[in-house]
Amino acid sequence: MSKILFKNARLRSSPELTEILAEDGFITKIGKTDGKSEGAEIIDLGGRLVCEPYCDPHIHLDYVFTAQSFQQNETGTLFDGIASWSESKGSLSKEVLKERAKKGLKEQLVGGTQYIRTHVDVTDPKLTGLQAMLELRDEMKDLAEIQIVAFPQEGMYSYKGGAELVEEALKMGADCVGAIPHFEYTSEMGAKSVKKAVQLAVKYDKLVDIHCDETDDEMSRFVELLAYEAMDNGIGKKTAASHTCAMGSYNNAYAFKLFKLLKKSEINFISCPTENIHLQGRYDAYPKRRGLTRVKEMLDDGINVCFAQDSICDPWYPLGNGNLMYVLDAGFHICHLTSPQYMSHALDLISSNGAKTMNLGERYFLKEGNPANFIVIDAQNDFDALRNRAGVYASIKNGKALFIKKPTEFAEETFSKYGL
Ligand code: FE2
Numbered sequence: 001m002s003k004i005l006f007k008n009a010r011l012r013s014s015p016e017l018t019e020i021l022a023e024d025g026f027i028t029k030i031g032k033t034d035g036k037s038e039g040a041e042i043i044d045l046g047g048r049l050v051c052e053p054y055c056d057p058h059i060h061l062d063y064v065f066t067a068q069s070f071q072q073n074e075t076g077t078l079f080d081g082i083a084s085w086s087e088s089k090g091s092l093s094k095e096v097l098k099e100r101a102k103k104g105l106k107e108q109l110v111g112g113t114q115y116i117r118t119h120v121d122v123t124d125p126k127l128t129g130l131q132a133m134l135e136l137r138d139e140m141k142d143l144a145e146i147q148i149v150a151f152p153q154e155g156m157y158s159y160k161g162g163a164e165l166v167e168e169a170l171k172m173g174a175d176c177v178g179a180i181p182h183f184e185y186t187s188e189m190g191a192k193s194v195k196k197a198v199q200l201a202v203k204y205d206k207l208v209d210i211h212c213d214e215t216d217d218e219m220s221r222f223v224e225l226l227a228y229e230a231m232d233n234g235i236g237k238k239t240a241a242s243h244t245c246a247m248g249s250y251n252n253a254y255a256f257k258l259f260k261l262l263k264k265s266e267i268n269f270i271s272c273p274t275e276n277i278h279l280q281g282r283y284d285a286y287p288k289r290r291g292l293t294r295v296k297e298m299l300d301d302g303i304n305v306c307f308a309q310d311s312i313c314d315p316w317y318p319l320g321n322g323n324l325m326y327v328l329d330a331g332f333h334i335c336h337l338t339s340p341q342y343m344s345h346a347l348d349l350i351s352s353n354g355a356k357t358m359n360l361g362e363r364y365f366l367k368e369g370n371p372a373n374f375i376v377i378d379a380q381n382d383f384d385a386l387r388n389r390a391g392v393y394a395s396i397k398n399g400k401a402l403f404i405k406k407p408t409e410f411a412e413e414t415f416s417k418y419g420l
Contacts, residue, residue: 053114055354058308064104112392151178
């Protein structure tokens, strides 16, 4: 029987220090443990902040670290990223895909992420990427929980047989249905793909996550159809709209009407700040649009929004390292979230809001009876974490430490000489 006592833990809900007791991988006590912790191994968290693990609800693990090996995306646009991927993807074997994905996953783990939703390109008759990611999901289950989206990167209908490949991927074990309506050749095909995605989700009891309106084109309005179809089929909470960049270009009269539907539908939103500030605005002269969805306004309206790292070094974004704190920092700046009511709950955007989007349920939260999954952040509270872009000191999964970093050692003599 394993028994670990995490001392001097600081919860997000209270500045007081407390204790967390984990037995056999589950949290058995939060608070003073009195005699219960006898014989436990003790880990002193030194007053650091304890938070539920970070969630990255939108990454492409089958694409990671391909930016340098593929033809460069010189324009930096979404469409040239797709062209570059399309030309080269056939050359990747299952083994190579898995090795790259493992490297990306390790970076995510070190950044404190334990829940991941990865889109996998299924516009490939051999479904090589899907097979690789299905294996990865099972092999890595003790380190991270991975959801797989059957994502038709080149279109459900613009790519011949795309819709059938999505369905095949669901039968093989993918968790979510994907689509990319703004990329389809015509808006009719885009609308058909949204309807098909919802239909497939209902048929196979899966989640939905659509790359939706990832463009500065203010006429790209698939999000309204997605919200309606999800609501009409009773799967709003199981549905996510990723990107919705065009919402940043909608006129306010339309946005006002749209928001009523979005709220009623209960669908979730995923914004990828670093990738979309990079990809959007590319057709603008000046002023250049930010290209992000209306994060602040949706939060104000009680609509669930979370942040994600879409790419790690792929044809769509040459940077990225899976560290969601950097993503959070970028998102707070780009979306004008830098006021106290948002900063005091900043971590929600990369933790609980993502968990809600991923439909993780109550088991995700730090409470007695749940699996002992949490991270320890080098900060005192959310504001402090955001301001310092604080690192993750430790990540605990099922009661065991995936890592504990060493605290910074100062040259005390030098610092004290200057009174620091
Ligand atoms: Fe994506």
